[in-house]
Amino acid sequence: MLFRSHTPVSYSILYYNEQVQDDIMNLPATLQARYIGLTNRMIMYGPNLGLPHTDSFGSGLFELRLKGAEGIARVFFCTLVRQEIVMLHSFIKKTQKDTGERIKDRERTHEGAKEMTAQKKTKMLTHKQMVAKMLKKPAVKAAVKELDRTEFVILDEILAARKAAGLTQAQVARKMRTQTPAIARLESSLATGKHSPSLATLKKYAAALGKRIELHLV
Numbered sequence: 001m002l003f004r005s006h007t008p009v010s011y012s013i014l015y016y017n018e019q020v021q022d023d024i025m026n027l028p029a030t031l032q033a034r035y036i037g038l039t040n041r042m043i044m045y046g047p048n049l050g051l052p053h054t055d056s057f058g059s060g061l062f063e064l065r066l067k068g069a070e071g072i073a074r075v076f077f078c079t080l081v082r083q084e085i086v087m088l089h090s091f092i093k094k095t096q097k098d099t100g101e102r103i104k105d106r107e108r109t110h111e112g113a114k115e116m117t118a119q120k121k122t123k124m125l126t127h128k129q130m131v132a133k134m135l136k137k138p139a140v141k142a143a144v145k146e147l148d149r150t151e152f153v154i155l156d157e158i159l160a161a162r163k164a165a166g167l168t169q170a171q172v173a174r175k176m177r178t179q180t181p182a183i184a185r186l187e188s189s190l191a192t193g194k195h196s197p198s199l200a201t202l203k204k205y206a207a208a209l210g211k212r213i214e215l216h217l218v
Helices: 018-025 029-045 096-101 103-113 118-122 127-134 138-149 151-165 169-175 180-192 199-208
Strands: 012-015 054-058 061-068 071-080 084-092
Touching: 012 018, 012 029, 012 127, 018 029, 018 084, 018 127, 029 061, 029 071, 029 127, 029 138, 029 151, 138 151, 151 169, 151 180, 169 180, 169 199, 180 199
Parallel strands: 012 084
Antiparallel strands: 054 061, 061 071, 071 084
């Protein structure tokens, strides 16, 4: 399957405070690897990657969803002007209730992020420095390579195709006359290879993006 790529728009990633950075850098290796891979793609394609990777709460608030062999984590973030993404809060998810209890903290931090000054931003590591520090850990580096070799190969094509078409998952769903969760499952299946959508479904998906399916035997 082949989708033509496009020239992505670059975003920058900032952090609300040092605690957020510490929490992310202390995540288990597989979750750090997924964080690195997904934030790299947020820089290229924007904050709304779509489920199961990101979810929108509205008003510029999002949730980055990390899942790996060592558990599940969430990172709340918001978007500001000048194509800036600010990471607000990170935690290991244990129960659904745990996520709900953090909503008020997320909203308070969102308001604080709007008032971030340039001076406050420069006191912390840059996103590039954070990623370099995490990649010094052999387990994280190996997990990143594995994701880039497998799951994220197809994810890159999906994100590039959606971005080129100027469509979100919800808009693709409307064009296919289905629901957003169905598109999320379809894209996840394509990326992970855990399920096999029918060729007819893939053709409809490609057509909704203004593309066509190409199959190659190598």
